[in-house]
Structures are given as structure tokens and as C-alpha cells.
Amino acid sequence: MTGTRVKTPKTSTTRSIPARALQASRADVFTESVIREMTRLALKHGAVNLAQGFPDFPCPEELKTAACEAVNADVNQYAITWGSKELREEIAKRVKTYNGMDFHPETGITVTCGSTEAMLASLLAVISPGEEVIVPEPFYENYGPDTVLSGAVPHYVSLADDFSINEEAWKNAFSRTTKAIILNTPNNPTGKVFSKKELSFIADLCVDHNVIAITDEIYEHILYDGRKHVSIGSLDGMQDRTITIGSFSKTYSVTGWRVGYTLADPDLTARIRKIHDFLTVGAPAPLQQACAAALRLPESYYKELAAEYDRKRKILYKGLRDAGFACELPQGAYYIFTDIAGFEKNDVEFARHLIETAGVAAVPGSSFYHEGGETKLRFTFSKRDETLEEACRRMKQLA
Numbered sequence: 319m320t321g322t323r324v325k326t327p328k329t330s331t332t333r334s335i336p337a338r339a340l341q342a343s344r345a346d347v348f349t350e351s352v353i354r355e356m357t358r359l360a361l362k363h364g365a366v367n368l369a370q371g372f373p374d375f376p377c378p379e380e381l382k383t384a385a386c387e388a389v390n391a392d393v394n395q396y397a398i399t400w401g402s403k404e405l406r407e408e409i410a411k412r413v414k415t416y417n418g419m420d421f422h423p424e425t426g427i428t429v430t431c432g433s434t435e436a437m438l439a440s441l442l443a444v445i446s447p448g449e450e451v452i453v454p455e456p457f458y459e460n461y462g463p464d465t466v467l468s469g470a471v472p473h474y475v476s477l478a479d480d481f482s483i484n485e486e487a488w489k490n491a492f493s494r495t496t497k498a499i500i501l502n503t504p505n506n507p508t509g510k511v512f513s514k515k516e517l518s519f520i521a522d523l524c525v526d527h528n529v530i531a532i533t534d535e536i537y538e539h540i541l542y543d544g545r546k547h548v549s550i551g552s553l554d555g556m557q558d559r560t561i562t563i564g565s566f567s568k569t570y571s572v573t574g575w576r577v578g579y580t581l582a583d584p585d586l587t588a589r590i591r592k593i594h595d596f597l598t599v600g601a602p603a604p605l606q607q608a609c610a611a612a613l614r615l616p617e618s619y620y621k622e623l624a625a626e627y628d629r630k631r632k633i634l635y636k637g638l639r640d641a642g643f644a645c646e647l648p649q650g651a652y653y654i655f656t657d658i659a660g661f662e663k664n665d666v667e668f669a670r671h672l673i674e675t676a677g678v679a680a681v682p683g684s685s686f687y688h689e690g691g692e693t694k695l696r697f698t699f700s701k702r703d704e705t706l707e708e709a710c711r712r713m714k715q716l717a
């Protein structure tokens with residue numbers, strides 16, 4: 319087991335190469351997802367799974383009821399490829415009030431199979447093979463394979479030690495060959511919430527260099543200590559050069575439903591829709607109806623969600639500190655990115671040791687870097703309080 323890596327393709331083999339290779343080389347250049355692998359290992363060893371970011375508590379009743387009603391009402395055939403009208407209209411309303419952005423449901427919103435598909439469809443829509451995409455590091459592990467699948471050349475830019483934007487590094491990263499940047503705020507794995515000042519700095523670079531921002535804002539409602547979410551697409555000059563990606567997975571605790579969306583100007587949207595159509599035809603129809611119901615939940619839902627996660631982050635933070643991990647409280651999202659330098663094992667050895675001896679699963683830090691990350695481990699706190707307390711009890715023996 320190693321961190322998910324984009325690898326150099328093999329160029330020689332001891333056996334003769336068949337006249338027509340049976341495998342595509344693009345599948346050789348990255349490994350399977352380490353996050354999902356850790357989930358399988360956790361199941362095998364009966365470990366508490368703090369690896370993969372999904373809740374072990376139920377989603378809101380209103381969503382379950384709406385999903386059942388949709389199935390019973392026979393909303394069981396393909397929805398419109400770019401998403402049901404009702405859902406696109408609800409997304410447009412929410413995005414206007416929460417993100418401060420105006421997108422017309424007919425021309426600016428595309429419902430996708432989660433933000434996973436949204437990111438890949440966006441890259442496929444805007445990147446021609448060989449064009450460069452800036453990726454801040456550490457990054458959500460999917461972005462590595464996404465660049466390979468879309469033919470992009472990733473240019474990794476390290477975040478500062480406190481995970482803020484290192485202005486000099488960003489200025490140097492932008493060049494004539496830069497086509498797009500990938501952003502993620504609130505951030506997985508670091509928990510960093512980029513400030514308006516940081517995002518304005520990046521926005522100015524995008525405008526000056528005629529670059530597209532693709533921004534994954536899946537944790538936009540999970541913020542702590544009074545922080546505010548800023549969408550880079552709402553900043554001056556960015557409306558027409560930003561693809562904003564949202565999802566229902568984390569905000570409504572329905573990661574298995576696979577419903578997300580893109581917001582982009584009509585020209586970009588038309589391209590994304592073409593790619594989306596031939597990748598998936600569309601997102602699950604009855605669940606789109608239930609997601610429209612989710613968007614009608616009262617404002618208090620979002621406050622309670624953040625308050626619940628605030629409590630959970632403090633339970634895990636204390637447990638990790640008590641067990642000897644060096645870590646900080648995250649500013650947003652639902653992960654704690656720890657430093658394991660004190661444990662004298664690299665991330666992969668330590669992750670395995672943690673599963674097999676303590677019975678707790680986490681993700682090796684190298685999954686979030688193209689190089690490095692061996693002194694890091696990521697834990698999620700998207701779990702019931704009892705689950706977190708049990709994990710903390712098990713990890714105490716490490717100290």
C-alpha cells in the first residue's frame with residue numbers, strides 16, 4: 319500500500335509487447351484510491367473507520383421522505399441530462415443568497431453525479447491535452463488522477479506551513495502555459511478556509527493571466543469560529559472564468575446519492591453539459607427531486623450542521639492530542655490533518671499499524687501530495703460522537 323500517486327509510465331518490459339496493447343496507458347499512471355482502500359482495510363480488521371469522509375449517522379428525515387415519495391411517484395426514468403428543472407431552480411436561489419452569485423437555471427447550472435464527476439467533466443471541458451493546471455498542495459487525492467484523465471499537466475504549488483497562500487509561489491506558478499487552477503475551500507485535507515484577501519489575490523492572477531478557476535466548494539457550509547465562506551466566482555472579474563462545484567454529499571450527509579452540480583457561464587456550461595451527457599447521461603432522477611427538497615430546509619439546518627461538527631471536531635482533536643499527535647483545530651470541513659513525525663514510522667506504515675493494533679483507520683498523508691506527506695495522517699470526524707469516543711479510547715494506548 320502506498321499513497322495515491324500519479325506514476326511515471328513503464329516504458330520497458332521483459333516480455334515482448336503485443337502488436338496491440340490490451341490496456342490503456344492512462345490507467346497505468348495512477349494507483350487506486352488510498353482513501354477507499356483504507357475503508358476496505360478497516361472493514362477487514364474491524365477498525366473504526368476515520369479514513370473515508372462519510373457520516374455514520376442518518377441524513378435528515380425530510381430528504382428520506384422526499385426520496386421515497388419520488389420513487390413512489392414513479393420519478394424513475396432519466397431526468398433531463400443537465401438536471402431536473404426543479405433542482406436547478408432551487409440551486410439558483412440558494413447560490414444567489416448564500417454564495418452571492420447569479421446563475422440562470424437554463425444556461426448556468428448542470429447537475430452531475432457528485433462533485434467527483436463535476437470536477438472531471440469541468441477539466442475535460444476546458445483542458446486540451448498538454449495544457450497546464452495549477453494544483454495547490456496538499457490536495458484532495460482525486461485531483462491527481464483527474465489531471466491524468468483530462469490530459470492536463472499538473473503544476474503543484476505548496477501551501478505555506480499554516481496552509482495559507484504563499485503569494486510568491488503563486489506568482490511564480492502562473493505562466494503563459496497556465497490554463498486553469500483547481501481550488502478547494504474549505505479544504506480537504508487541511509481544514510483551511512481561504513480568506514477573501516487570499517482569494518482576491520488568486521483572482522487577480524487569474525484575470526491578469528486569462529486563467530480559469532475550477533473551485534470545489536463541497537464543504538461550504540462546514541465552517542467554524544464564525545468564519546465565512548467566500549466563492550472565488552463572486553469576486554470581481556471572476557464570474558465568466560470560474561467553474562464553481564457544489565455537492566449534496568457533505569452538507570446533507572448523503573454521500574451515496576451521488577448528486578452535485580457545476581455553476582459556470584453559458585459558454586463553459588454548454589461544454590460541461592456535452593461532456594456530462596456522454597459520461598453519465600444524468601444524475602439519479604428521484605434523488606434530484608429529494609435534493610430539491612433539501613434546498614428548502616430552513617436556515618437553522620445549516621447552523622445546526624456547523625454546530626454539530628464543531629462539537630465533533632473538538633472530541634477528535636482532544637483524543638488525538640491525548641494520543642500524542644501534533645495537530646491544530648481545522649477552520650472548516652471535517653478532517654484533522656495530523657503530524658506523526660513523533661511516532662517514528664512513515665505515514666503508510668503508521669496507518670497500517672493503527673488499523674492492525676489500535677483498530678482505527680486514517681489516511682496516509684502522502685495521498686494528498688505528489689511528493690512528500692510521509693509525516694502526515696488524516697482523520698475524519700464525520701461520525702457519531704460514540705464512534706469518535708471509541709476511536710479516541712482505542713488510540714490512547716499509542717501515547
Ligand code: PLP
Nearest residue numbers: 371432433434458506565567578
Ligand atoms: N471534493 C472533495 C474536496 C472531497 O473531500 C470529496 C469527498 O470526500 C469529494 C469532492 C467527493 O464528493 P462527491 O461525493 O460530491 O463526489
